[in-house]
Amino acid sequence: MLSERLKGKVAVVTGSGNGIGKGVALMLARHGAQVMGCDIDVAAATATVNEARAEGLPLESLHPCDLTRPEDVQRLMDGAAQRFGGIDALVNAGAWGAFRMIEEMTHGDWKRTLEGELDVVFNGCKSVWEYLKRRGGGSIVNFASANAYQALKGSGALAHCAGKGGVLAMTRQLAMEGGPHNIRANSISPGLIVTAATKPVLELPGFKDNVLEKMMIKRLGQPEDIAWFVTFLVSDEAGWLTGADYHIDGGATAW
Ligand SMILES: NC(=O)c1ccc[n+]([C@@H]2O[C@H](COP(=O)([O-])OP(=O)(O)OC[C@H]3O[C@@H](n4cnc5c(N)ncnc54)[C@H](O)[C@@H]3O)[C@@H](O)[C@H]2O)c1
Numbered sequence: 051m052l053s054e055r056l057k058g059k060v061a062v063v064t065g066s067g068n069g070i071g072k073g074v075a076l077m078l079a080r081h082g083a084q085v086m087g088c089d090i091d092v093a094a095a096t097a098t099v100n101e102a103r104a105e106g107l108p109l110e111s112l113h114p115c116d117l118t119r120p121e122d123v124q125r126l127m128d129g130a131a132q133r134f135g136g137i138d139a140l141v142n143a144g145a146w147g148a149f150r151m152i153e154e155m156t157h158g159d160w161k162r163t164l165e166g167e168l169d170v171v172f173n174g175c176k177s178v179w180e181y182l183k184r185r186g187g188g189s190i191v192n193f194a195s196a197n198a199y200q201a202l203k204g205s206g207a208l209a210h211c212a213g214k215g216g217v218l219a220m221t222r223q224l225a226m227e228g229g230p231h232n233i234r235a236n237s238i239s240p241g242l243i244v245t246a247a248t249k250p251v252l253e254l255p256g257f258k259d260n261v262l263e264k265m266m267i268k269r270l271g272q273p274e275d276i277a278w279f280v281t282f283l284v285s286d287e288a289g290w291l292t293g294a295d296y297h298i299d300g301g302a303t304a305w
Contacts, residue, residue: 051107055285056083060134062126063087064117064174065144066109067094069245070193073273074141074280079107081281086130087111089144094246117144117170120177127177137181139189139284142174147213149251151206160209167213168220175224179233187232189284194218194239196299203260205251214239218295225293234292236283241299243271266301 061078065071066087072094079085079102088111089095095113102109112129115122131137146166148159171192182188195214197207217237224235242248242261252258252270262268276298282288297303 051082051105052077052080054082055281056081059083059138059284060130060136061085061139061141061284062130062137062174062178063141063143064115064126064170065089066098066111067091067113069143069247070240070243070273070276071141071143072098073277074143075109076102076105076107077274077277077281078139078141078284079109080105083108083139083284084134085109086126086133087113088115088117088126089113090116117173118165120173123173124177127181131181136185137178137188138185139191140174140178140182141191141280141284142171143193145170145193145213147207147210149206149210150208152208154206155208163209164213164216167210168216171217171220175235182228182233183231187234189288190221190224190228190233190235191280191283192217192221192224192235192237194221194237194295196239196241196297196303198239198295199297199303202264204254204257221295222293229292234283234288236291236293237295238276238279238283239295239297239299239303240276241265241271241297241302243273243276245273261302264302264305265299266304269300271298271300 063075066075067089147163198214221237
């Protein structure tokens with residue numbers, strides 16, 4: 051345990067089996083939150099729960115849970131609220147996208163990416179909303195991307211750019227609708243973070259150099275770089291932060 055900064059808070063973190071979701075779920079629990087994770091990947095989600103258990107952290111998880119299915123997501127929120135007595139925060143980290151250049155991208159890739167990046171955010175927010183209202187407010191954290199602002203040389207991110215541009219715009223709307231209920235909604239736009247999703251593309255010749263060239267701090271990001279900031283967004287210290295997007299990218303989009 052690192053602190054009791056989030057003591058009394060219940061956080062649902064999607065995609066807790068890998069990468070950013072895993073890093074965030076463990077970090078929130080290390081700061082005293084009770085965490086309900088979820089993932090479609092049962093083995094990965096179980097591994098996160100076991101890691102937490104070894105540290106004595108209060109982290110449970112629903113798996114398999116397919117975030118593109120509204121009924122699965124409703125079950126996740128109902129279960130978290132029942133188990134922990136309510137919900138104070140939702141971190142929508144679970145997502146999936148196809149990375150192909152337009153010439154290789156099929157209509158099916160396009161549709162599945164928008165479903166995997168946009169529907170999952172809608173489903174999470176829709177199902178948690180009533181629980182956050184009942185609690186007198188709460189914090190939603192979504193993931194946009196540096197790709198919502200700029201194209202990255204060599205990256206086949208057409209559908210991903212559309213999905214993340216959508217998350218950026220959705221988050222502002224959620225903040226507006228949430229204001230009267232003290233529900234805060236913010237997004238984070240990470241630069242390249244080393245995760246299960248990015249490891250294969252980092253092995254493509256020259257790609258890592260292209261990524262590092264854009265960064266002012268010359269290293270790739272780690273899930274913890276994001277998780278520290280999410281800890282703040284979930285805390286009461288961030289009570290006046292809503293409708294904003296935060297670039298955590300080693301300066302990549304600041305040129
Ligand atoms: N890693 C990066 O460089 C980067 C950069 C910008 C934005 N992001 C965004 O951050 C978020 C997390 O990315 P990551 O790199 O940690 O990804 P990741 O692939 O490493 O982890 C995502 C997790 O979500 C799960 N998941 C995917 N679709 C699901 C579904 N339908 N139902 C349930 N679980 C599902 C996966 O099984 C996986 O465990 C995503 O929204 C991603 O687009 C990542």
